[in-house]
Amino acid sequence: MQSQVAQMRGFPPIEARGLIKDVSLRKDETIRILHGVDFQADWGRMTGIVGPSGSGKSTLLYSLAGLESISGGQVTVLGERIDRMGRAKMARFRRAHLGFVFQSYNLVPTLNVEENIALPFLLRGRRAPKGEIAAMLERFGMADRRRSDIGSLSGGEQQRVALARVLVSKPDVVFADEPTGALDQATGRVVIDELHRVAADPARAVVVVTHSEEVASSCDRVVTLVDGRITGGAR
Numbered sequence: 037m038q039s040q041v042a043q044m045r046g047f048p049p050i051e052a053r054g055l056i057k058d059v060s061l062r063k064d065e066t067i068r069i070l071h072g073v074d075f076q077a078d079w080g081r082m083t084g085i086v087g088p089s090g091s092g093k094s095t096l097l098y099s100l101a102g103l104e105s106i107s108g109g110q111v112t113v114l115g116e117r118i119d120r121m122g123r124a125k126m127a128r129f130r131r132a133h134l135g136f137v138f139q140s141y142n143l144v145p146t147l148n149v150e151e152n153i154a155l156p157f158l159l160r161g162r163r164a165p166k167g168e169i170a171a172m173l174e175r176f177g178m179a180d181r182r183r184s185d186i187g188s189l190s191g192g193e194q195q196r197v198a199l200a201r202v203l204v205s206k207p208d209v210v211f212a213d214e215p216t217g218a219l220d221q222a223t224g225r226v227v228i229d230e231l232h233r234v235a236a237d238p239a240r241a242v243v244v245v246t247h248s249e250e251v252a253s254s255c256d257r258v259v260t261l262v263d264g265r266i267t268g269g270a271r
């Protein structure tokens with residue numbers, strides 16, 4: 037396992053140095069969203085990224101996950117410089133090692149709940165772990181929805197299906213952007229508990245962007261981003 041190899045070598049799961057992200061608004065107008073951010077996640081821990089709206093939290097998360105190109109600095113994930121990776125290698129690396137829980141659920145509307153969760157396995161020609169999928173749906177309070185069409189689910193239910201799909205694949209690193217945003221408090225707690233189960237594994241790591249005080253206070257460490265700069269953290 038790449039994560040175990042990286043851990044043995046003493047690499048953190050994620051490390052960003054001097055991360056800069058610029059975006060072009062018009063022809064000759066560029067704005068800087070991330071101003072040389074240094075960030076590190078740790079093995080077996082859940083790291084929170086908090087800060088005001090528009091401070092660059094999602095941009096940082098996407099950059100750490102290799103979903104956004106960066107304008108300067110470096111990002112190392114599981115010991116690999118992802119900012120230097122070509123597109124195809126990055127896509128393979130993501131599929132093999134990284135999981136994303138984002139607001140856009142990316143569920144397939146023509147498949148039911150169970151089929152959506154099984155899809156990543158089927159795409160890799162592997163058998164889906166039916167027992168694990170059933171157990172996770174049970175914990176998420178969705179056992180009775182397993183054959184439901186995606187379109188018949190509420191936003192919060194779809195979010196749980198998307199999370200279940202990520203978690204059953206057991207990625208080494210899980211990135212979550214507002215994972216409780218569409219959920220009531222009780223369901224949000226279940227989701228956060230699941231992310232903590234991932235982070236409890238010393239060979240895995242979780243990074244979560246959140247506006248929720250409750251989620252932030254449950255993290256092992258929290259960094260604060262203001263205007264594209266880390267202003268606090270190291271808890």
Ligand SMILES: Nc1ncnc2c1ncn2[C@@H]1O[C@H](COP(=O)(O)OP(=O)(O)OP(=O)(O)O)[C@@H](O)[C@H]1O
Nearest residue numbers: 059060061069087088089090091092093094095096
């Ligand atoms: N592609 C882009 N083009 C122009 N501006 C962008 C782009 N991506 C992000 N921004 C701007 O960069 C800033 C940071 O955005 P980002 O979504 O990372 O913030 P955030 O802290 O996650 O905000 P929120 O908490 O509201 O989700 C915002 O002002 C946003 O409008």
